[in-house]
Amino acid sequence: MTRRTDAPGAPVTMATVARRAGVSTQTVSNAFNAPELLRSETLVRVRKAVAELNYRPHRAARSLRTRSSKLIGYAIRASDGGGNVMDRFLHALSQSAAEAGYRVLLFPSPAGPAELEEYEELLREHSVDAFALTHTVRGDKRQTWLHRRGIPFVAFGRTWGSKGVGDWVDVDGAAGTGQAVDHLVQLGHRRIAYLGWPAGSPVGDDRLRGWKEAMKRHGLPVRGLRAQALGEVEQGAAAAGGLLDAGASAVVTASDTLAMGCYLALRDRGLSAGRDVSVVGFDDAPAAQLLSPGLTTLRQPMEDVGQMCMQLLLKRITDPSAPAERVLLAPHLVVRDSTAPVPLTA
Amino acid sequence: MTRRTDAPGAPVTMATVARRAGVSTQTVSNAFNAPELLRSETLVRVRKAVAELNYRPHRAARSLRTRSSKLIGYAIRASDGGGNVMDRFLHALSQSAAEAGYRVLLFPSPAGPAELEEYEELLREHSVDAFALTHTVRGDKRQTWLHRRGIPFVAFGRTWGSKGVGDWVDVDGAAGTGQAVDHLVQLGHRRIAYLGWPAGSPVGDDRLRGWKEAMKRHGLPVRGLRAQALGEVEQGAAAAGGLLDAGASAVVTASDTLAMGCYLALRDRGLSAGRDVSVVGFDDAPAAQLLSPGLTTLRQPMEDVGQMCMQLLLKRITDPSAPAERVLLAPHLVVRDSTAPVPLTA
DNA sequence: TTTCTTCGTTAGATCGATCAAATTCACAAT
DNA sequence: ATTGTGAATTTGATCGATCTAACGAAGAAA
Secondary structure, eight states: OOOOSOOTTSOOOHHHHHHHHTSOHHHHHHHHHOGGGSOHHHHHHHHHHHHHHTOOOOHHHHHHHHTOOOEEEEEEOSOOOOTTHHHHHHHHHHHHHHHTTOEEEEEEOOSGGGHHHHHHHHHHTTOOSEEEEOSOOTTOHHHHHHHHHTOOEEEESOOOSTTOOSEEEEEOHHHHHHHHHHHHHHTTOOOEEEEEOOTTOHHHHHHHHHHHHHHHHTTOOOTTOEEEOOSOHHHHHHHHHHHHHTTOSEEEESSHHHHHHHHHHHHHTTOOBTTTBEEEEESOOHHHHHSSSOOEEEEOOHHHHHHHHHHHHHHHHHOTTSOOOEEEEOOEEEOOTTOOOOOTTO | OOOOSOOTTSOOOHHHHHHHHTSOHHHHHHHHHOGGGSOHHHHHHHHHHHHHHTOOOOHHHHHHHHTOOOEEEEEEOSOOOOTTHHHHHHHHHHHHHHHTTOEEEEEEOOSGGGHHHHHHHHHHTTOOSEEEEOSOOTTOHHHHHHHHHTOOEEEESOOOSTTOOSEEEEEOHHHHHHHHHHHHHHTTOOOEEEEEOOTTOHHHHHHHHHHHHHHHHTTOOOTTOEEEOOSOHHHHHHHHHHHHHTTOSEEEESSHHHHHHHHHHHHHTTOOBTTTBEEEEESOOHHHHHSSSOOEEEEOOHHHHHHHHHHHHHHHHHOTTSOOOEEEEOOEEEOOTTOOOOOTTO
C-alpha cells in the first residue's frame, strides 16, 4: 500500500508536493516543464508548495525518463601546460552551461588511442549528452568519431586539417598580433619585429601571419625583423638579441615566455622594456602582470570562448543536422608598461 | 505487451543481455554488482553477452534505484590564480575518482554567501554524493554546513580555524622550506636567507616557520637573514637585494615569483643564480623550468593530494561517523641549476 | 436541452536498473 | 523416500520523474 501521509524526514518527491498543493503529480511536473499549461492560480499554488517543501526534481529520475543527463563531458589532460588558459576556459564553460541548465562532467583523459574508449564508455552509460573538446590537433580523430555517431560536440580549437567536421570556436591569433602591430604603429613605431616559434606549428604560423599582414597593411618593412626560438626563456633572449641589433624599436612575440626572453636581452644590454624598446607578449600568463615593467600582452577572451562554445553546443543539441558553425574571437590587448612611444633618441 | 524480440537499433538494456544469456535481469545485475553470487559458468555466459552487445548499465537508472549518483561535486572559481596547482589537483582528483568508480561534477561557484546555495541545490537534486573543497579559508562556512547535514566531503587545505571539522589533506609548507634548507646545508651553505610574505597569511607563516626551525636544527643563525615582500617580482628584487647585502649565500623563498625577484636582484649586481648565490622557489610554476638557470623549487605533490583526498572521501562515504582524518604531505624538492655548492670565493 | 470544443487536470504506463523475498535445484542428512 | 540446507536464480515491487491518453468542466453552437 502506498504511503498517504508525509512522515517527517521522508524524501520530498513530486507526490509530496502534489498532495500539499492538492493536485496530481503531473500538474507539478507541468509547473516545472510547461508552466503555460496551468491555470495561473494553480501554478501559484504549486509554486508555493514547492517553495515550502524546498523541493527539486530528482535528477536521476528525470534523466532516466527524458533520456537526457543534462551533462556535458569534458576530458581533462594530465598537465596541459596551457597555464591559466584552460582554467579560465573550464570556468567559463561551466558558467555558461549552468545558465542553460547543464553541468560539466569531468573525466580524466588517457592520452593516445585509448581516449576514445572513455568517450564511448560515457555514452554507453548515458552519462553525458554532449562533449566539449579542447587540445584539438591536426587530423583529430575525436571530431569525426563523434560526428559519425551523431553525438553533439563543440571544440575549442579549429580543425586544422582541411576536411574538418563540427562546430568550433577559436582565438584569432593573427588578429591578435595584428592588433599589437596597430597599437605599436600608433605609438610611432616603425621597426616592429616578430619573435615567434619555428614554422610548422599551426598556432605559431597563424600569429606570424597576423604580424606580417599588419606590417604590409601599414606599409612597413619586415625584412630582417623576424626571429624564432623554442619556448625557453634563454633561447628567446638570444633570438631577441639579434632583433635588437637589427634596430627593432618594438618586438611582438608569440608568447609571454618569449617576451620574457626579450626582457632579459634588453637587461643584458642595459636597456629596459617599455622605456627603450616596446615588447608585446601573448596569453597574459600570471607572470605577465608581475613582471616589471608590466607586460603588454594579448589576453585570450576565454570567457567569450566558453560562452560561445556553449551557445554552439546548445544549437547543435537542438538541431543536430544544422550546418556547422565556426567562430573566431579576437584576443584583447592588455596594455601595460612594456609598450610606450618611440623614444626620441631612437 | 512487452517486446520479446530485439529489434536492431533498439536500446540495449539489461533485459536484452538477459535474454541473450538465457538468464533473468537480476542475474545480469548480479554479474555487475555481486559476481561472487553467480556460478562461474553463468558468469562467463553473461559476460559474453555483455561483451557482444557492448552493454553498460544506464547511469540514471542505477542512480535512481541506489540513491547514489557516484558523482563528486567540485566548485570551480572564477580565476583562482593558483597557477597550475589547481589544474593538477583537479586532474589528480578526477583520476583517482575514476579509479574508484566516481566522476567529478564541475559547477561554477558564485563567490560569497550565495555559494552554499549551489551546494544545497546539488544535494536537493541528488546530483552528487559528496563534495571536494578547495580554497579553504579561516572559519570557512562550508565545512560546518556540510558536516551538520552529514554530507561527506574532503578539503584540500587545512581548516585553519581552531575548531575545524571534517577530513582534509594539505601540503606541509614548513616541511618544504625545511627540505630546502637541508639541501642547501648539504651543499655547504650556512648563510641561508628567507624571503617571504608579510606575516599574517597562514600559508606564508607556515613556510617561514619551516625555514626557521630547520636553521635552528642545523645550528645556523637567522638574524638579519629574513625579508619580506608582496607578490610582485620587482618588490621581491628590492627585498632580495637587502639579503644579498647581508651576505646571504642562498635564499629560500615563499614562491617562484619571489624567486624571480632574486634572479633580478642578482642580475642587477652582475651575479647569477646558482653560480654565485643559490635560490630556491616554491610551487614549481610553469615559468620555473623555463628560467635560466632552471629554478630549484618545491613542487606540491598534487597527484598525491588528489589521491589522498579521494581516499579520505571514500572512507567518509563508507563510514560517515568515523573520526576525522587529516593528512599533511611534504612537497618535493625539484633540483635544477639555481642551487649549487657554495662558491670557493665566498 | 443537447452536443461539440477547448482547456486544465488526472490516471496509468514507462524509463532501466536494484532491492527484498520467493523459488528452484542439487545434495546431504534423517 | 522425506526432509533439511544452502547456493543459484527468478519474481515482483520500487526508485521518482515524464509520457501518452483519457477525463471532467466550462462555454459555444446546434
